[in-house]
Amino acid sequence: MPLSRHESASLAKGLLFLSPWLLGFAAFTALPILLSLYFSFCDYSLLQPPVYIGAANYRELFRDPLFYHSLGVTAQYSLMALPAGMLVSLGLALLLNQGIAAQTVYRSIIFLPSLVPAVATALLWLWIYTPDRTGLLNYFITELSLHTSNGAAWLVKPHLILPSLAFMSLWGVGQTVVIYLAGLQDVPRELFEAAEIDGATGIRRLWHVTLPMISPVIFFNLVMSIIGTLQVFTIPYIMLDVTGGGTDRAGYFFVMYLYDNAFTYLRMGYANAMAWVLLLLILSLTALAFWSSKRWVYYQGR
Amino acid sequence: MTQTAAEIARTHPQPAPIAAYAIVAASTRMRARRRRHWLTHLALLLICTGFILPFLWMVSTSLKLNQQTIEYPPHFIPSPVVPSNYWTVLTHEKINFPLFARNTVIVAALTVFGTTFSSALVAYGFSKIRFRGRGVLFAVMLSTMMIPFPVTMVSLFAIFRWLSDHTAIQFLGTFKPLWLPAWFGSAFNIFLLRQFFMTIPDELSEAARIDGCSDLAIFLRIILPLSRPALAVVALFTFMNTWNDFLGPLVFLQRPEHYTLGLGLQAFQSQHGGTEWNLLMGATVLTILPVIILFFLTQRTFIQGIATTGMKG
Numbered sequence: 001m002p003l004s005r006h007e008s009a010s011l012a013k014g015l016l017f018l019s020p021w022l023l024g025f026a027a028f029t030a031l032p033i034l035l036s037l038y039f040s041f042c043d044y045s046l047l048q049p050p051v052y053i054g055a056a057n058y059r060e061l062f063r064d065p066l067f068y069h070s071l072g073v074t075a076q077y078s079l080m081a082l083p084a085g086m087l088v089s090l091g092l093a094l095l096l097n098q099g100i101a102a103q104t105v106y107r108s109i110i111f112l113p114s115l116v117p118a119v120a121t122a123l124l125w126l127w128i129y130t131p132d133r134t135g136l137l138n139y140f141i142t143e144l145s146l147h148t149s150n151g152a153a154w155l156v157k158p159h160l161i162l163p164s165l166a167f168m169s170l171w172g173v174g175q176t177v178v179i180y181l182a183g184l185q186d187v188p189r190e191l192f193e194a195a196e197i198d199g200a201t202g203i204r205r206l207w208h209v210t211l212p213m214i215s216p217v218i219f220f221n222l223v224m225s226i227i228g229t230l231q232v233f234t235i236p237y238i239m240l241d242v243t244g245g246g247t248d249r250a251g252y253f254f255v256m257y258l259y260d261n262a263f264t265y266l267r268m269g270y271a272n273a274m275a276w277v278l279l280l281l282i283l284s285l286t287a288l289a290f291w292s293s294k295r296w297v298y299y300q301g302r
Numbered sequence: 303m304t305q306t307a308a309e310i311a312r313t314h315p316q317p318a319p320i321a322a323y324a325i326v327a328a329s330t331r332m333r334a335r336r337r338r339h340w341l342t343h344l345a346l347l348l349i350c351t352g353f354i355l356p357f358l359w360m361v362s363t364s365l366k367l368n369q370q371t372i373e374y375p376p377h378f379i380p381s382p383v384v385p386s387n388y389w390t391v392l393t394h395e396k397i398n399f400p401l402f403a404r405n406t407v408i409v410a411a412l413t414v415f416g417t418t419f420s421s422a423l424v425a426y427g428f429s430k431i432r433f434r435g436r437g438v439l440f441a442v443m444l445s446t447m448m449i450p451f452p453v454t455m456v457s458l459f460a461i462f463r464w465l466s467d468h469t470a471i472q473f474l475g476t477f478k479p480l481w482l483p484a485w486f487g488s489a490f491n492i493f494l495l496r497q498f499f500m501t502i503p504d505e506l507s508e509a510a511r512i513d514g515c516s517d518l519a520i521f522l523r524i525i526l527p528l529s530r531p532a533l534a535v536v537a538l539f540t541f542m543n544t545w546n547d548f549l550g551p552l553v554f555l556q557r558p559e560h561y562t563l564g565l566g567l568q569a570f571q572s573q574h575g576g577t578e579w580n581l582l583m584g585a586t587v588l589t590i591l592p593v594i595i596l597f598f599l600t601q602r603t604f605i606q607g608i609a610t611t612g613m614k615g
Contacts, residue, residue: 003434007433010432011434013427017424017517020424020485021424021489024420024483024486028486031457032457036453039457039460095342095345100343106346110353111597115546115593116546117545117564119567123571123582123583127359127360128356133374136355171353178608178609227448233452234549238548255452258456259452263553275452275454275456279453
């Protein structure tokens with residue numbers, strides 16, 4: 001159907017205003033993704049132009065133990081950090097939402113660590129996790145256990161590396177807490193009063209009123225956390241740098257292997273195959289979250 | 303005729319017992335609530351101590367002599383207090399803090415300025431101009447928010463390398479790959495600003511249009527001045543993200559004289575990490591300080607901005 005003169009005028013005007021994004025999308029999103037798909041079928045070392053080699057990168061990737069290892073590390077970390085982060089941030093938001101005095105002071109304190117740059121967070125916690133008893137965490141453990149334990153070498157023992165990283169990730173839940181808190185403050189008061197008159201106790205009010213009402217916010221935070229935990233890089237890269245992912249590479253995340261392939265071994269084709277695996281993973285997990293949301297996310301007025 | 307309270311009580315006998323019940327119930331509830339509040343405060347005080355401790359430990363370490371940092375048991379109050387550590391950090395030839403800070407400020411300023419203006423322009427197109435295909439383009443834009451940087455970084459590197467080789471402009475080894483993409487708007491900022499522009503009534507722009515204003519004039523003279531709070535949120539978030547970015551500079555910057563604070567800190571740590579924790583923590587404090595000061599100056603804007611990001615439902 002041809003556009004009327006007025007319609008085509010406003011189309012031109014609209015596209016004019018959108019032009020920065022349209023150009024940027026083409027140059028810095030669409031082109032890199034398509035190029036990355038092409039490179040993933042190439043042997044490409046940056047020093048020489050890419051040479052098409054078919055699906056060889058993918059065949060090698062699916063036989064590469066380190067690929068599965070780094071994927072497993074990322075998955076294990078996500079399975080610890082994601083539920084813990086969701087629970088702790090929701091719990092903190094519920095605590096803050098009790099209508100208590102000095103709420104904004106508590107909120108600021110909890111929020112502040114989430115502003116700290118990842119490099120600074122990594123260095124600070126590297127210092128807190130210092131393996132001998134001079135480390136702050138080990139000092140507390142020594143004192144609290146009445147010197148029956150000297151703590152542990154948190155970032156050295158392979159089985160402690162991921163739990164340690166997941167634990168420190170809780171220090172940065174502040175942003176999620178603030179988002180939950182805003183969601184909680186939007187729940188109409190009448191609903192609680194009605195539930196209270198009906199005799200619903202605290203836990204049942206939480207389960208039947210609060211959680212359904214903020215389920216869209218939970219969903220939003222879930223999707224953001226999935227995308228976030230899959231691309232963890234900076235903190236393990238800095239904290240476990242010298243050892244390349246720590247003892248037995250127990251903290252060698254997917255994006256660290258991707259980065260090493262691209263910029264340490266200059267295997268750009270192989271790295272791009274990994275980038276595409278990462279993209280497909282994120283898309284399918286997000287799609288899964290959206291699909292499941294029909295069952296548990298409640299949208300008011302829909 | 304006005305009724306007295308007694309008359310109301312006489313003519314409406316039922317409410318009284320309910321009211322009495324409600325008062326009793328309310329007062330037990332109040333007492334329970336007060337007890338609960340007390341427990342809530344206790345829990346929050348403990349938790350907040352946990353959140354603050356790492357900061358205190360960092361500041362305390364940064365004020366110690368080097369041999370004190372490995373003392374056992376550790377002392378929270380350094381003695382002697384060595385504020386000169388900060389001077390050492392600022393003048394240390396290895397970390398070159400002033401240069402790295404300058405680099406970070408340059409990248410952050412260019413990114414903030416470029417992305418705020420261009421994102422606003424695009425958000426105007428998405429909110430105030432009706433045209434066919436707008437909904438589809440908006441959906442495409444939202445979905446790009448899910449694509450993380452690690453997915454595109456390798457081919458972006460290749461693109462900037464190609465551009466450096468085939469044009470007269472150098473990209474790799476300069477700050478350009480870090481700030482240039484921001485000048486084309488960023489999906490998250492466009493989304494945030496578009497939500498805000500939608501709340502500005504169309505009557506304002508319609509009236510201006512009847513008076514003969516062009517869309518550009520409406521954008522510059524009406525929408526932008528009315529959107530200062532939203533623009534502040536976008537500028538603030540972008541500044542924080544740029545200040546905190548590590549992977550971008552790691553991929554695109556090559557020479558130490560271009561390093562941002564993140565790269566500089568990491569380089570310093572890998573050279574001296576195990577030995578000079580007091581200086582390293584001093585440098586860390588200095589890196590965090592601008593962000594914390596900015597937060598306290600703009601707290602309200604900040605918290606409201608974060609809160610609205612979760613509100614798209």
